[in-house]
Amino acid sequence: MTSGRSPSTPSCDCCDNSFSVRALSSAVVLSQMATVDIRAKIQAVYEALERCYGHQVWKAREKPLDELILTVLSQHTSDQNSGQAFESLRKRFRTWEEVRDADEEELADAIRSGGLANIKARRIKDILRLIWEERGDFDLGSLASLPLDEAKSWLTALPGVGPKTAAVVLLFSLGRPAMPVDTHVYRVSRRVGLIGPKVSADLAHEILEGLLEPRQVYSFHLNMIRLGREVCKAQRPRHEVCVLAPYCDYLNQGL
Numbered sequence: 001m002t003s004g005r006s007p008s009t010p011s012c013d014c015c016d017n018s019f020s021v022r023a024l025s026s027a028v029v030l031s032q033m034a035t036v037d038i039r040a041k042i043q044a045v046y047e048a049l050e051r052c053y054g055h056q057v058w059k060a061r062e063k064p065l066d067e068l069i070l071t072v073l074s075q076h077t078s079d080q081n082s083g084q085a086f087e088s089l090r091k092r093f094r095t096w097e098e099v100r101d102a103d104e105e106e107l108a109d110a111i112r113s114g115g116l117a118n119i120k121a122r123r124i125k126d127i128l129r130l131i132w133e134e135r136g137d138f139d140l141g142s143l144a145s146l147p148l149d150e151a152k153s154w155l156t157a158l159p160g161v162g163p164k165t166a167a168v169v170l171l172f173s174l175g176r177p178a179m180p181v182d183t184h185v186y187r188v189s190r191r192v193g194l195i196g197p198k199v200s201a202d203l204a205h206e207i208l209e210g211l212l213e214p215r216q217v218y219s220f221h222l223n224m225i226r227l228g229r230e231v232c233k234a235q236r237p238r239h240e241v242c243v244l245a246p247y248c249d250y251l252n253q254g255l
Contacts, residue, residue, distance in 0.1 A: 042194055042211045045247055049223035052243040056219040058175050064140035065096060065131070067173040068155070069124055071165045077115040085114030096138045100128035123160040130158060144174045152178065163205040171221065177214035180221060181205045184228025191232060193249035 062070060069089075074082035092110040093099045099107065108121035131138060143151045148170070155166035163181075170176035181189070181204045189195045194211070195204050212220055231238045239251050246252075 038194065039211055041192075041247060042208075045192060045194065045244055046212065046216055046220050048243045048247070049227065050219065053223045053226055056222040058218045060175065061172045064143060064169055064173045065138050067169045068127070068140070068158075068161070068165070071168045072123060072127070072160060073111060073114040073120060075116070075120070075160070075165070082114045085111040085117075088113065096128055097132075100125060100132060120160075126159045127161070140169075141174075143170065144176070148176055148178060151176065163202050167205055167209075171218060175218075177209070177212075177217040179205055179209035179212070179217050181208065182225065183234075184232075185221065185224045187234060188224050188228045188232045188244070191237070191250035192244055192247055 061067060066086075070082065070086045073085045073089075077085075089099065089107070089110045092106075093102060102125070104118075104121050104125060107125065108117040111117050111120055111124075114120060128138070131140070143154065146154070151170055152163070152166045155161050155169060156163065167178035167180035170178040171180060179185075181201055185208070186201050186204055189204060189208060190197060190199070195207055199207065208220075209217065227242070227244065231242050232244070237250075239245055239248075242248065242251075
């Protein structure tokens with residue numbers, strides 16, 4: 001005679017894993033349903049922005065390295081200040097080799113209008129040195145053909161380059177569907193409910209990018225920035241004229 005209970009013996013939840021399997025299955029289904037709901041919501045948001053601001057067609061801004069350095073200069077300052085700093089840098093130094101080999105104090109002086117000049121000067125020199133050591137030139141065009149995740153990983157391995165800076169370079173210089181999440185995109189996304197209130201800005205890049213079709217990323221990014229600047233302001237958001245009001249958790253749940 002064999003020991004143990006027969007297959008017909010009733011069992012409690014703690015004696016087998018059927019309960020945990022059911023709970024896990026339910027959690028997976030709920031997670032999938034939530035993802036479907038968010039995908040539907042972000043499509044509604046995308047379409048509302050398109051109706052309001054139009055579809056933004058991609059056009060290249062700067063060469064990849066220029067875009068990278070410009071974006072580093074833009075950290076913790078305004079576009080106007082970083083633009084002035086970049087223009088001053090390019091007037092002072094004729095080539096990126098000259099920037100790489102420049103005295104750090106001279107480089108800091110050239111980019112003073114961008115703020116945090118000493119930190120950014122050291123960072124820019126380190127970036128240029130590492131790129132040259134690895135590639136032997138400053139041509140970053142090959143990032144256009146790398147798988148997107150590999151291109152991001154390569155960029156974020158450079159000093160001072162985070163997900164936003166990498167995404168800006170890939171999207172604006174190379175037309176890759178990488179989603180930069182600046183302060184406006186982050187604020188609007190949280191208020192509307194496209195990302196949770198505890199989701200970090202770094203994680204928001206991955207989430208929002210994964211919810212959109214590649215062809216939608218560029219226009220969505222620019223239109224979200226415009227809405228954030230003109231309507232969904234950090235202080236006193238203009239709910240009465242916001243095209244995203246019907247979808248906004250912040251407004252409709254009284255957050």
